[in-house]
Amino acid sequence: xxxxxxxxxxxxxxxxxxxxxxxRASELTQIETDVSGFVGSDGLSLRGLLVPGKNVVxxxxxxxxxxxxxxxxxxxxxxxxxxxxxxxxxxxxxxxNLTPFPGTTFATPNLKVTLAANATLPVSIVVLxxxxxxGVPGAFPAQIPSGQKVLTxxxxxxxxxxxxxxxxxxxxxxxxxxxxxxx
Amino acid sequence: xxxxxxxxxxxxxxxxxAADLIASVDYPRNQMARHERYVHRWGIAAGLxxxxxxxxxxxxxxxxxxxIALDGTGKEIVVPDPxxxxxxxxxxxxxxxxxxxxxxxxxxxxxxxxxxxxxSNLTGACNSSQPTRTQEKYNIVYGNLGDExxxxxxxxxxxxxxxxxxxxxxxxxxxxxxxxxxSVVQQFAxxxxxxxxxxxxxxxxxVNAAEVVSGSGSxxxxxxxxxxxxxxxxxxxxxxxxxxxxxxxxxxxxxxxSVTPVLTVTSNGNLTAVGQISGAVTPGSMxxxxxxxxxxxxxxxxxxxxxxxxxxxxxxxxxxxxxHYESVSPLGPHVLVPLECRVDTSTRQIHxxxxxxTAALNTNKILPAWCDYVTIxxxxxxxxxxx
Numbered sequence: 011x012x013x014x015x016x017x018x019x020x021x022x023x024x025x026x027x028x029x030x031x032x033x034r035a036s037e038l039t040q041i042e043t044d045v046s047g048f049v050g051s052d053g054l055s056l057r058g059l060l061v062p063g064k065n066v067v068x069x070x071x072x073x074x075x076x077x078x079x080x081x082x083x084x085x086x087x088x089x090x091x092x093x094x095x096x097x098x099x100x101x102x103x104x105x106x107n108l109t110p111f112p113g114t115t116f117a118t119p120n121l122k123v124t125l126a127a128n129a130t131l132p133v134s135i136v137v138l139x140x141x142x143x144x145g146v147p148g149a150f151p152a153q154i155p156s157g158q159k160v161l162t163x164x165x166x167x168x169x170x171x172x173x174x175x176x177x178x179x180x181x182x183x184x185x186x187x188x189x190x191x192x193x
Numbered sequence: 194x195x196x197x198x199x200x201x202x203x204x205x206x207x208x209x210x211a212a213d214l215i216a217s218v219d220y221p222r223n224q225m226a227r228h229e230r231y232v233h234r235w236g237i238a239a240g241l242x243x244x245x246x247x248x249x250x251x252x253x254x255x256x257x258x259x260x261i262a263l264d265g266t267g268k269e270i271v272v273p274d275p276x277x278x279x280x281x282x283x284x285x286x287x288x289x290x291x292x293x294x295x296x297x298x299x300x301x302x303x304x305x306x307x308x309x310x311x312x313s314n315l316t317g318a319c320n321s322s323q324p325t326r327t328q329e330k331y332n333i334v335y336g337n338l339g340d341e342x343x344x345x346x347x348x349x350x351x352x353x354x355x356x357x358x359x360x361x362x363x364x365x366x367x368x369x370x371x372x373x374x375x376s377v378v379q380q381f382a383x384x385x386x387x388x389x390x391x392x393x394x395x396x397x398x399x400v401n402a403a404e405v406v407s408g409s410g411s412x413x414x415x416x417x418x419x420x421x422x423x424x425x426x427x428x429x430x431x432x433x434x435x436x437x438x439x440x441x442x443x444x445x446x447x448x449x450x451s452v453t454p455v456l457t458v459t460s461n462g463n464l465t466a467v468g469q470i471s472g473a474v475t476p477g478s479m480x481x482x483x484x485x486x487x488x489x490x491x492x493x494x495x496x497x498x499x500x501x502x503x504x505x506x507x508x509x510x511x512x513x514x515x516x517h518y519e520s521v522s523p524l525g526p527h528v529l530v531p532l533e534c535r536v537d538t539s540t541r542q543i544h545x546x547x548x549x550x551t552a553a554l555n556t557n558k559i560l561p562a563w564c565d566y567v568t569i570x571x572x573x574x575x576x577x578x579x580x
Contacts, residue, residue, distance in 0.1 A: 020490070030487045030489070030490055031487070032484060032485055032486040032487060032490060032493065033484035033485045033486075034482055034483075034484045034493050035481075035482060035483045035484055036482060036495070036496055037496070038496050047491065047493070047494065047500065048490050048491050048493065049490065049491060050491055050540055050541075050542055054489055054490060055489045055542070056488075056489050056561070057488060057489060057546065057559075057561050058546075058559070058560060058561045059487065059488065059489065059561045085485060085563070086519070086563060088487075
């Protein structure tokens with residue numbers, strides 16, 4: 011039992027985007043690291059919570075959990091928050107750029123992510139490819155090395171010819187969506 | 194047919210041949226070996242600790258302390274003085290993996306009987322001196338990677354009546370620990386008691402017993418002696434009689450031999466735990482959780498409840514969810530009605546969405562929402578009111 015009311019934060023590992031926040035009247039003494047008690051084995055299905063009108067399914071393996079002091083405003087606005095200081099000293103911060111990441115393009119077969127400037131530290135990003143009307147989903151965690159600003163990710167393993175949405179998680183930006191046809 | 198165990202006997206006036214005298218020595222020795230072999234478990238009985246001290250130039254000097262071990266044939270192996278492990282002997286037996294300096298090579302102790310040098314003062318009938326002693330020596334054996342596996346599969350003695358093995362052929366190996374090898378300086382780099390990659394460590398003697406009886410009113414199991422100085426706390430399990438009561442106590446063993454209890458069970462069934470009890474829940478009890486959750490996630494369970502117990506029908510899940518309207522905040526005045534607010538009973542997934550009936554036709558009318566939830570898990574009682 012904790013004295014200060016807490017809230018549990020589910021976030022995208024690597025990129026740090028907050029996926030959802032919930033509360034429990036009684037928390038375990040030890041902070042959990044396993045999200046299987048809160049996310050189904052087929053992933054976390056977010057229907058419009060991150061992107062209005064879009065269903066985003068996050069694989070369980072990409073989701074982390076963190077506990078923070080309860081903040082009612084933050085609970086209901088998860089898409090404006092991200093985790094920083096991962097993995098050693100995590101903290102919940104507002105996303106500085108409340109606009110979708112603008113630097114994503116697609117030219118068969120690659121999705122290209124371009125930062126505004128060279129990265130001073132390695133930048134972890136995650137791209138989820140989800141079929142608009144079916145098709146094999148894909149998750150592409152990647153990292154832009156320091157000193158670089160462009161990353162090319164081949165969209166492999168998807169259902170060829172199907173229409174997909176690429177959900178691009180880039181730190182400090184809101185989630186970007188880019189439709190493309192799988193190569 | 195195996196010959197039965199025979200005990201030497203003598204009669205007045207008998208001429209004693211050497212064989213009868215030897216049999217007089219062998220009888221109790223073999224009897225002791227059978228006891229060690231079948232009543233006890235082989236391993237280290239005392240000492241034989243591997244330690245590494247920095248070498249004057251590079252690497253470490255590894256020493257096995259004096260001690261006693263029992264092998265699987267019932268043979269007692271005594272190391273009377275500390276023995277320094279030889280890098281030369283190591284290289285003579287092992288081909289170190291130079292690409293993995295963290296590799297752990299097992300070190301074994303084996304017993305070996307050797308005839309002592311003949312006495313120079315005594316002569317036989319043909320004026321030829323012969324040994325009058327057998328020295329119970331030992332050898333340090335350097336193993337290759339993984340040689341510590343399957344030590345229990347070693348071949349012991351052929352017959353149940355046999356005495357201890359003499360160590361001349363495939364001697365029984367007792368694991369003392371492990372060394373790391375520095376291929377650059379050609380010296381030992383470190384020692385370890387346990388190999389985490391195989392899960393095998395130093396093995397100590399044990400006992401084969403279906404019943405252990407104490408005459409003192411107290412019986413205690415200890416992971417080390419109370420005065421042992423190591424990295425980990427020493428744990429103990431004690432059964433202790435008391436007037437009109439008695440208790441089972443588990444906890445850390447103190448240097449004075451007492452146990453600091455963290456778990457106590459009295460003879461009348463009362464259980465006291467200092468820490469938390471997790472896993473199994475109390476029959477007839479209810480566990481409750483409540484809070485706010487969002488559309489798409491699984492319904493949080495009370496702490497200590499295993500989801501598998503719900504799926505297996507060992508406990509019953511009751512849930513109540515209702516839309517938390519504060520969470521839905523589209524711009525401007527809107528009228529919201531619930532579309533769904535329920536928990537999928539098979540997956541525990543929360544479905545909580547509302548419809549914005551004032552939204553324009555070309556906007557998103559269905560919105561995800563949060564819900565207030567109460568979860569109750571009921572654990573069936575072992576007996577009911579009708580019993």
